[in-house]
Amino acid sequence: MDIRLKALSVHLFTATGAVLSMLAMLAAVEEKWSLMFLWLVVALVVDGLDGPLARHYDVKHNCPTYDGVLMDLIIDYLTYVFIPAYALFKSGLLPGWTGWLAIIAITYASVVYFADTRMKTKDNSFSGFPACWNMVVLVLFALKPGYWTCLVVVLALAIAMFFPLKFIHPTRTMRWRTLSLPVSLAWVIFAAWAAWVDFHPASWAHWGLVVTSLYLLGAGIAQQIVPQRNAAS
Numbered sequence: 001m002d003i004r005l006k007a008l009s010v011h012l013f014t015a016t017g018a019v020l021s022m023l024a025m026l027a028a029v030e031e032k033w034s035l036m037f038l039w040l041v042v043a044l045v046v047d048g049l050d051g052p053l054a055r056h057y058d059v060k061h062n063c064p065t066y067d068g069v070l071m072d073l074i075i076d077y078l079t080y081v082f083i084p085a086y087a088l089f090k091s092g093l094l095p096g097w098t099g100w101l102a103i104i105a106i107t108y109a110s111v112v113y114f115a116d117t118r119m120k121t122k123d124n125s126f127s128g129f130p131a132c133w134n135m136v137v138l139v140l141f142a143l144k145p146g147y148w149t150c151l152v153v154v155l156a157l158a159i160a161m162f163f164p165l166k167f168i169h170p171t172r173t174m175r176w177r178t179l180s181l182p183v184s185l186a187w188v189i190f191a192a193w194a195a196w197v198d199f200h201p202a203s204w205a206h207w208g209l210v211v212t213s214l215y216l217l218g219a220g221i222a223q224q225i226v227p228q229r230n231a232a233s
Contacts, residue, residue: 007063014050017043017075024083037195040134043079073114081110084137098151105158106133113161124172125220129160139213142194142206166220175223187212
């Protein structure tokens, strides 16, 4: 296959995320939360694969007609921010004014963050919490903490978007990638498992979500604290 067609196919693969977001939204409107999260997990897998494929086939050079970065950001806002915020509001995890405050904080702060040209650090990590509300809300659905805990988590992470805190990119942050990548894959498996069993409280997937989520949230900050000994570490 011609390299230009391969590059185009990567863009078309990325675009499937829009269809997945619509399927997730339709499930959310019907309050089928487990199905919604399963679609969002599939969208997360697509998002995890299209970046390496885009770099491998050099889509900017071989298919410059389409802006893959812009396409990715549009889909990410739907699947990472908009739909999870809707689910958090409609599910009853945050009742009354707490739900309104949460969705305003999530949607407003996230759109500002997505437009920030300083989003990425030199080592391809994220500067500030990268608005991965799809992951946060899924964990909240699984654990079902009290609404004050939910509200504190949401507001703290919304504020963390604009602090110089480092959050790793599972595939692009080279430091600790041999651990970060398997942990990220494990998170996806636990997330799909938890949604598949309708977030049953006895599921072992919840423990896996807690452990992997704590690593993904804290690894970048730990890298800021722990000095890097050499370029290969």
